[in-house]
Amino acid sequence: MNRRNIRVSGPLTQAVLGAVALLVAAFLILPVLIIVPVSFTADSFLSFPPPGFSTQWYARVFSRADWLNSAWLSIWIAVVVTVVSTVLGTLGALGLVRGRFIGQRLLLAFIMSPLIVPGVIVAIAIYFFYARLKFVGSPLAIAVAHTTLAVPFVVVNVSAALHGFDRRLEMAAANLGAGRFATFFHVTLPIIRPGIAAGALFAFISSFDELIVAMFIAGPTQVTLPLRMWESMKSSLDPSIAAVSVLAIAISVALFLSSALLQRRARRRSGAASGDPQ
Amino acid sequence: MNRLLRDPAFLVLPLALFLLVFYLLPVVQMLLRSTGADWSFRPFVDAFSSEVTLKVFWLTARIAVIVTVLTLALAYPLAYFIATTGERTAMVLLALVLVPFWTSILIRSYAWMVLLGQNGVVNGFLRWTGVIDAPVRMLNTTFAVYVGMVHVLLPFMVLPILSSLKAIDGRLVAAAENLGAGPGAVFRHVIVPLSMPGVLAGSVLVFVLSLGFYITPALVGGPSDMTVSMLIAGEVDLYRWDVASAIATALLIVTLVTLALFGRVVSLERIFGGAR
Amino acid sequence: MGAGDIGTTRSRAGSPVRFAGVSKSFGSFVAVHPLVLDVKEGEFMSFLGPSGSGKTTTLMMLAGFEEPTDGRIYIGHQDITAVPPARRNVGMVFQSYALFPHMTVEQNIAFPLRMRGLSKAEQMREVGRVLEIVGLERFGRRFPGQLSGGQQQRVALARAIVFQPPVLLMDEPLSALDKYLRSHLQSEIRRIHRDLGITVVYVTHDQDEAMTMSDRICVMRDGRIAQVDAPEALYSRPQDEFVAGFLGESNMLDAVVAFSAERTLQLEIGGDRIVLPVARQPAGGQVRLSVRPEHVAFHPDPAGGATVADVTYVGDHRRYDLRLADGGMLIVKAQSTGAEPVPPGARVTVDWPAAQIRAFSEGTALQ
Ligand SMILES: Nc1ncnc2c1ncn2[C@@H]1O[C@H](COP(=O)(O)OP(=O)(O)OP(=O)(O)O)[C@@H](O)[C@H]1O
Ligand SMILES: [Mg+2]
Numbered sequence: 034m035n036r037r038n039i040r041v042s043g044p045l046t047q048a049v050l051g052a053v054a055l056l057v058a059a060f061l062i063l064p065v066l067i068i069v070p071v072s073f074t075a076d077s078f079l080s081f082p083p084p085g086f087s088t089q090w091y092a093r094v095f096s097r098a099d100w101l102n103s104a105w106l107s108i109w110i111a112v113v114v115t116v117v118s119t120v121l122g123t124l125g126a127l128g129l130v131r132g133r134f135i136g137q138r139l140l141l142a143f144i145m146s147p148l149i150v151p152g153v154i155v156a157i158a159i160y161f162f163y164a165r166l167k168f169v170g171s172p173l174a175i176a177v178a179h180t181t182l183a184v185p186f187v188v189v190n191v192s193a194a195l196h197g198f199d200r201r202l203e204m205a206a207a208n209l210g211a212g213r214f215a216t217f218f219h220v221t222l223p224i225i226r227p228g229i230a231a232g233a234l235f236a237f238i239s240s241f242d243e244l245i246v247a248m249f250i251a252g253p254t255q256v257t258l259p260l261r262m263w264e265s266m267k268s269s270l271d272p273s274i275a276a277v278s279v280l281a282i283a284i285s286v287a288l289f290l291s292s293a294l295l296q297r298r299a300r301r302r303s304g305a306a307s308g309d310p311q
Numbered sequence: 312m313n314r315l316l317r318d319p320a321f322l323v324l325p326l327a328l329f330l331l332v333f334y335l336l337p338v339v340q341m342l343l344r345s346t347g348a349d350w351s352f353r354p355f356v357d358a359f360s361s362e363v364t365l366k367v368f369w370l371t372a373r374i375a376v377i378v379t380v381l382t383l384a385l386a387y388p389l390a391y392f393i394a395t396t397g398e399r400t401a402m403v404l405l406a407l408v409l410v411p412f413w414t415s416i417l418i419r420s421y422a423w424m425v426l427l428g429q430n431g432v433v434n435g436f437l438r439w440t441g442v443i444d445a446p447v448r449m450l451n452t453t454f455a456v457y458v459g460m461v462h463v464l465l466p467f468m469v470l471p472i473l474s475s476l477k478a479i480d481g482r483l484v485a486a487a488e489n490l491g492a493g494p495g496a497v498f499r500h501v502i503v504p505l506s507m508p509g510v511l512a513g514s515v516l517v518f519v520l521s522l523g524f525y526i527t528p529a530l531v532g533g534p535s536d537m538t539v540s541m542l543i544a545g546e547v548d549l550y551r552w553d554v555a556s557a558i559a560t561a562l563l564i565v566t567l568v569t570l571a572l573f574g575r576v577v578s579l580e581r582i583f584g585g586a587r
Numbered sequence: 588m589g590a591g592d593i594g595t596t597r598s599r600a601g602s603p604v605r606f607a608g609v610s611k612s613f614g615s616f617v618a619v620h621p622l623v624l625d626v627k628e629g630e631f632m633s634f635l636g637p638s639g640s641g642k643t644t645t646l647m648m649l650a651g652f653e654e655p656t657d658g659r660i661y662i663g664h665q666d667i668t669a670v671p672p673a674r675r676n677v678g679m680v681f682q683s684y685a686l687f688p689h690m691t692v693e694q695n696i697a698f699p700l701r702m703r704g705l706s707k708a709e710q711m712r713e714v715g716r717v718l719e720i721v722g723l724e725r726f727g728r729r730f731p732g733q734l735s736g737g738q739q740q741r742v743a744l745a746r747a748i749v750f751q752p753p754v755l756l757m758d759e760p761l762s763a764l765d766k767y768l769r770s771h772l773q774s775e776i777r778r779i780h781r782d783l784g785i786t787v788v789y790v791t792h793d794q795d796e797a798m799t800m801s802d803r804i805c806v807m808r809d810g811r812i813a814q815v816d817a818p819e820a821l822y823s824r825p826q827d828e829f830v831a832g833f834l835g836e837s838n839m840l841d842a843v844v845a846f847s848a849e850r851t852l853q854l855e856i857g858g859d860r861i862v863l864p865v866a867r868q869p870a871g872g873q874v875r876l877s878v879r880p881e882h883v884a885f886h887p888d889p890a891g892g893a894t895v896a897d898v899t900y901v902g903d904h905r906r907y908d909l910r911l912a913d914g915g916m917l918i919v920k921a922q923s924t925g926a927e928p929v930p931p932g933a934r935v936t937v938d939w940p941a942a943q944i945r946a947f948s949e950g951t952a953l954q
Binding site: 038039040041042043046047050051053054057058060061062064065067068071078082121122124125127128129131132133134140143144147149150151152153154155157158159160161162163177178180181184188238241242244245248249259262263266267274275278281282285286288289293 | 318319320322323325326327329330333335336337338340341344385386388389393395396404406409410411413414416417418419421422423424425426430432435462465476481484497498502516522523524525526530539543544547555562563570
Binding site: 199201202204205206207208209210211212215219220223224 | 652671676677678679681683686687688689698702746750
């Protein structure tokens with residue numbers, strides 16, 4: 034194996050490097066963490082350090098119908114998006130990885146492009162399109178648009194799982210009497226499931242956090258959570274946004290941890306797969 | 312027919328159709344809109360005869376370049392340290408990169424509003440230590456835009472670099488050392504060249520994503536820190552949809568040309584492909 | 588191991604396999620030339636040949652994973668050329684086992700039974716039966732990742748025989764194992780073959796493995812059959828130079844025809860004359876001879892035409908490199924028990940074993 038370390042520096046350089054790395058990591062994580070104490074401030078506006086601690090802003094958020102409605106709307110949209118994009122994306126990845134056709138690379142680039150194309154461009158294009166269809170303002174419209182943006186995450190994760198998949202397992206299944214559907218459901222699907230789940234998590238998060246498209250096509254009564262946060266951020270530095278943010282971060286971190294677990298499981302699974310006996 | 316069904320390629324059809332209708336069609340319509348009613352390209356003329364548009368493109372490009380350079384400077388040491396340190400430390404540091412990656416841009420931008428505001432954490436800390444006596448204006452400045460964008464985009468640079476560093480065969484280092492190369496030489500002649508694919512991939516990605524940035528500059532930038540995306544949104548608000556389309560088309564072309572030139576190196580699977 | 592009764596309870600467990608002019612091309616490249624081969628029921632047939640000779644391709648066509656470009660394949664009396672793999676009912680052990688990593692050993696072995704709609708109880712009974720055959724009774728609940736290579740191999744074997752297929756295919760099933768495990772599993776596979784009476788088509792690189800296990804060996808070369816024969820016949824009567832050189836160690840020598848008559852060929856090698864009972868050849872022409880090192884003998888002789896160039900002690904025998912009068916080299920294996928070694932430099936006379944020398948002209952054996 035090539036796992037010999039690529040470290041070249043002596044202990045001193047390594048220590049300096051470690052200090053730099055630590056600073057960069059702190060720069061990454063501290064701003065996210067700082068919201069937590071801020072959200073528990075006893076003050077009526079943002080201040081640091083907080084004069085005292087209270088849970089008033091959380092109580093406030095949970096008592097406000099507009100925040101709760103937005104949260105439910107966002108969750109509802111994200112669930113729809115997750116289901117649709119997981120199905121479409123998994124099938125799509127199977128077709129792209131397993132099939133052979135003309136224009137394959139181009140189609141893949143097209144499917145992946147929402148990850149790269151500036152959000153505003155996608156947002157206004159969809160907005161103009163929906164405006165013509167009088168589709169603007171409905172949660173379904175947002176869900177459809179979000180699916181476009183979420184599907185690449187599924188495709189990329191499922192493709193990765195399929196690339197690591199040992200096709201001989203499918204040959205073995207066929208040899209043992211399994212038809213194409215039985216092979217898929219008993220062998221292929223269980224083995225790529227962690228990849229599908231990781232893609233689904235990404236899809237959920239991407240919709241739950243999406244702001245720009247929602248900004249253009251959400252109606253005045255259908256305000257998603259990020260949109261409501263965005264609007265109150267622009268008007269005030271009300272600490273209730275901090276409370277909402279902490280809740281959203283908690284969801285993200287929970288999903289991140291589950292995705293890390295899934296990845297580990299996926300790795301174990303492909304490691305334990307047939308082949309190289311030690 | 313049986314042949315056709317045996318080739319799994321047809322499985323991509325539902326997705327392709329979905330994206331065709333709800334993504335490609337809207338974008339194509341927007342592109343057509345930007346050409347004007349009679350292919351006069353009037354919206355382009357309107358958009359780019361304005362000095363503001365040109366200036367905003369220039370500002371956006373400048374921000375993108377500076378952010379890319381800053382991100383690279385911060386990401387490389389972090390990635391290299393993660394690649395060379397013990398497994399446990401590496402896992403913790405990687406988690407510190409990934410948690411922000413999973414937190415929405417909106418919330419991270421908000422965090423910088425909290426940090427950099429007049430009564431924010433940084434000002435509070437500086438005043439408490441006595442470095443300053445009056446709060447310094449940091450929020451709503453170009454400085455805040457750089458800080459916020461670097462923060463948001465850093466993981467996109469760290470991950471590809473880390474993955475190319477991890478792919479380096481450690482025996483190459485041993486071989487170079489054995490051939491008499493000191494640490495500096497090994498780093499310069501072995502590590503840096505072999506990690507170039509990751510550096511390039513990260514840089515292209517960060518540059519392209521910076522070009523389209525909207526939320527962070529809108530929240531933490533000053534009145535003069537306008538990006539192309541903000542300009543487009545502004546034109547839409549003014550119901551100048553044709554002009555907005557023309558500017559968006561121009562931005563799209565810049566993005567695609569950048570990708571066409573350098574995009575080969577970007578492996579999205581490496582960055583977003585969790586389950587490998 | 589309690590498996591002795593299986594062969595008696597199941598009569599005619601194996602089916603014959605027939606390749607009737609089966610060929611396979613990939614684009615313009617012909618991987619397998621029209622192949623005609625009959626494997627008898629219950630026979631253990633090995634495919635042996637150098638890398639790229641078309642062994643796997645042939646096996647894959649039999650299993651249904653490659654479609655023949657031409658020709659038909661029969662199992663029993665049924666033409667299975669167009670039957671999909673799932674309905675061919677042939678067991679297969681893959682080179683790297685291809686065990687389902689997400690299923691336990693039991694679930695892996697029960698899989699073909701499940702696909703055939705057997706009840707849970709029947710599944711468990713059959714799984715228990717084959718686990719006993721392969722000696723893994725206590726490992727049913729483990730996952731493949733928790734087994735050693737040899738154990739995984741046995742699970743793969745159990746899974747391939749549990750549905751009692753009439754034909755069992757194995758593609759280099761032991762190549763990933765160490766030498767000790769390999770020979771252990773070889774005898775186990777042979778025992779199972781004997782007990783089940785199943786027809787086995789076995790692909791291997793390893794000629795010793797092919798020799799010890801097979802009823803017949805099909806030697807392949809460049810997509811063609813070079814020779815099909817029982818191991819002994821193959822070893823002692825190779826049909827062509829390739830087979831002679833490929834199987835076991837062989838001295839290949841050039842000889843000149845000195846005199847020829849009906850079934851008498853007098854040849855000159857290295858100053859010696861030998862007579863072989865084979866067909867007439869033009870006098871003065873060249874033939875090639877192959878002779879196994881263990882079939883040649885020699886004795887010290889100050890007037891001998893050959894010299895000992897080197898002696899190596901190899902445990903049960905000594906290996907002599909002799910230089911013949913014409914400069915050609917000859918390898919001889921001699922029993923090392925008792926006798927003193929003949930030292931390098933000594934002059935010797937070679938005792939040519941006419942009965943064991945094969946003569947070839949333009950690659951093919953003279954009869
Ligand atoms: N799918 C394919 N496309 C093109 N050529 C192929 C394909 N499969 C096999 N071949 C070629 O056919 C020839 C026979 O291959 P095959 O795998 O049957 O050899 P083999 O005897 O099993 O060799 P080995 O001992 O190395 O396993 C080889 O030259 C190989 O390159
Ligand atoms: Mg092979």
